[in-house]
Amino acid sequence: MKDIILLNREKPMYKGNLHLHTTWSDGRLPADEVVNVFKAKGYHFISLSDHDVYTRTTEFDTTDFITLPGTERGELNQVPDKNPGYHFGVLDDPTVEPREERYPHLHAFPVPVPWIGDHSPQLLIDELRDRGNLVVFNHPEWHLTRFEDMVKYDGFFAVEIYNHSTEWSTASSYGTAYWDHALQNGKRVFGIAADDSHTHQPDWAIPEYGGGWIQVQADALAQTEVIRSLKQGQFYSSSGPEVFDLRVENGELRIECSPCKFIMFKAFPQRGPFYGNFATGKPLTSATATIEEDMIYIRVECVDFEGNVAWTNPVFVEDLLK
């Protein structure tokens, strides 16, 4: 079995939020104020992912902060105003040559997207990819998505596994069961945590801003480098804990993280091990799991003492056996 480094403690991480809204759609704050909120919180990048309006800004970019072009495309429902509905996170991918012209800044998409059969979500994904974008399957739990849709549709590179604003609004934040369903059926998709912040004030005690994010390991803070790392899964998601290092050595997956209550390995078709100092409550900062050759994937969740979670991307075991 090969040794690989998924997250390297020696390399820089860049913190980002790929899902939020501004006054370009139904957000409370204009883009420049949203940018300042995230800069003040120490983020390195955000995507101004307004509903059905493509954003492509450079005026907010500095040496330690960038905006990634994108949108949230949606209002695609088989029955208008009823679920399941489909929203897709969209990120401009400068590492590909698009089949068709890229979307310009403030390009407005027609909504609702007409439902013309079960293939309608696929047509939308394909159109976004043809225009040079990566696609994220957003908030499946909130949209009451059917599990089979994770397998039926193709071309999304990630599933939104934590959506912070649906945690405080509708208790439907977690897309991890959908993610595992996709992974168990052979999909190679990553997990993304994000805010989806809309209308709260950023300084409220129960915050809508800064609740879910990703940490990307990239060679530089630049759109091309961040997108390249996203496509390779060189990032993790979090609502609290930090992951410092993740690697496979001698057939074992080892993680190092900030002090946590539990470290749990999720694998398929057999369960991975879980760790907690149950008698003493002493925090854990590392754990290892033996990788079995017949596993399809193995990923890690670290849970802190407040119940916040860090999710690593899966290790695809077939890649270790090549």
Ligand SMILES: [Zn+2]
């Ligand atoms: Zn949405």
Ligand SMILES: [Zn+2]
């Ligand atoms: Zn949204």
